[in-house]
Amino acid sequence: MDDRPEHNVACHCGAVRFRVRLTDGFNTARRCSCSFCRMRGAIAVSAQLDDIVFVQGAENLTLYQFNTGTAKHYFCRTCGIYTHHQRRSNPSQFGINVACIEGVSPFDFAEVTVLDGIAHPSDQGGGPRVAGVLRYEPAPH
Ligand SMILES: [Zn+2]
Structure with missing residues (x-):
């Protein structure tokens, strides 16, 4: 029996919806410094491929x-x-956009580890390296 919580995930317009169980909750939250992720800017958490169940909008x-x-x-063709x-x-594994998980904000994370995606382990040999830590400062009142 799998007692990991199941999260609802949706894109902005709601066309794409799926449920997911994460490998280790939100402990896997990471950003990446590769050429694509640095533009995309999302925080991702880990899930096994078969731990995603599509509700609608896979097409x-x-x-x-x-x-x-x-x-x-993957991205939604309607809202992008x-x-x-x-x-x-x-x-x-899939990386899941934490900002698409119901009830979760990317700003919930005080610190997020940034993986060194420019020096990708598949290009260099060796395991993933940490490029740094992104900190969110509390908003001034
Ligand atoms: Zn959408």
């Missing part, structure tokens, strides 16, 4: 691939929001 996703084409970045991607570093 409304568009796929973007670049460089080696190993990573598969990135919902999830199949990882290059671990193709048995």
Whole structure:
């Protein structure tokens, strides 16, 4: 029996909806410094490929691939929001956009580890390296 919580995920317009169980809750929250992620700017958490169950809108996703084409970045063709991607570093996992998870804000995370995606482990050999930590400052009152 799987007692991990199931989260509802949706894009901005709501066309794409799925449920997901995460590998380790929100402890896997990461950003990445690669050429694509630095523009996208999302925080992602980890899920196994078969821990996503689509509710609707799988056909409304568009796929973007670049460089080696190993990573598969999915986004809604209507609102353009990135919902999830199949990882290059671990193709048995998806990264899930935390901002698309119901009840979760990317600003809930005081600190987020930034992976060194420019020096990608698949290009360099060795495990993922940490490029830094992104801190959110409390808003002034
Ligand atoms: Zn959408």
